[in-house]
Amino acid sequence: DIQMTQSPSSLSASVGDRVTITCRASQSISSYLNWYQQKPGKAPNLLIYTASTLQSGVPSRFSGSGSGTDFTLTISSLQPEDFATYYCQQSYIIPCTFGQGTRLEIK
Amino acid sequence: EMQLVESGGGLVQPGGSLRLSCVASGFTFSSYAMHWFRQAPGKGLEYVSLISHNGESTYSADSVKGRFTISRDNSKNTLYLQMDSLSTEDMAVYYCAREIYLSGRWFDPWGQGTLVTVSS
Numbered sequence: 001d002i003q004m005t006q007s008p009s010s011l012s013a014s015v016g017d018r019v020t021i022t023c024r025a026s027q028s029i030s031s032y033l034n035w036y037q038q039k040p041g042k043a044p045n046l047l048i049y050t051a052s053t054l055q056s057g058v059p060s061r062f063s064g065s066g067s068g069t070d071f072t073l074t075i076s077s078l079q080p081e082d083f084a085t086y087y088c089q090q091s092y093i094i095p096c097t098f099g100q101g102t103r104l105e106i107k
Numbered sequence: 108e109m110q111l112v113e114s115g116g117g118l119v120q121p122g123g124s125l126r127l128s129c130v131a132s133g134f135t136f137s138s139y140a141m142h143w144f145r146q147a148p149g150k151g152l153e154y155v156s157l158i159s160h161n162g163e164s165t166y167s168a169d170s171v172k173g174r175f176t177i178s179r180d181n182s183k184n185t186l187y188l189q190m191d192s193l194s195t196e197d198m199a200v201y202y203c204a205r206e207i208y209l210s211g212r213w214f215d216p217w218g219q220g221t222l223v224t225v226s227s
Contacts (some may be wrong), residue, residue, distance in 0.1 A: 033214045036209075042219075044152065046214065050213070051211075089214075091214075096212070
């Protein structure tokens with residue numbers, strides 16, 4: 001299975017901050033990388049697919065980049081509703097494995 | 108509106124069985140591969156199983172292989188997960204999700220999840 005490693009595991013930030021989360025795959029996954037946001041008690045919500053394509057309805061402050069093994073999710077200006085846990089997921093090979101998650105907390 | 112609604116979770120004893128269902132609406136269910144994921148309490152997301160659009164191909168993660176069976180009934184727009192020989196390690200919220208495969212593969216929408224509790 002492909003291992004996905006996210007960093008940091010947790011992050012404290014303030015409203016208006018720019019935040020970057022990184023995700024590294026144990027082997028090349030081309031651009032088969034998705035990002036999800038999950039709030040407590042809720043299902044994951046797709047933010048970005050194929051590394052950099054914004055899902056319909058997702059605010060433009062979210063962006064993704066990368067290819068091969070290294071990827072980033074950036075939130076340009078944090079809003080109160082963005083405090084949640086974020087997961088990367090590779091979809092290059094089944095099983096589609098996830099990073100361990102990054103918990104974004106209010107400073 | 109596209110929607111997936113899971114049901115069938117509950118409390119089961121170790122060694123017991125449970126069948127989860129996931130009813131789809133708002134899209135042509137028979138055109139899409141479907142997947143199950145799970146999330147143990149306080150933990151991250153884990154891949155469980157997939158089934159092709161017509162049910163002819165399936166895959167299960169090693170952690171559930173031989174114990175869980177994925178199936179679908181396209182006439183009822185319903186996905187299933189038969190879970191046998193359950194252990195405490197299977198306790199989790201189970202989510203179904205639709206696969207979209209175009210220039211890549213991604214999952215949207217997801218159901219709200221159904222909680223499986225394994226305890227004596």
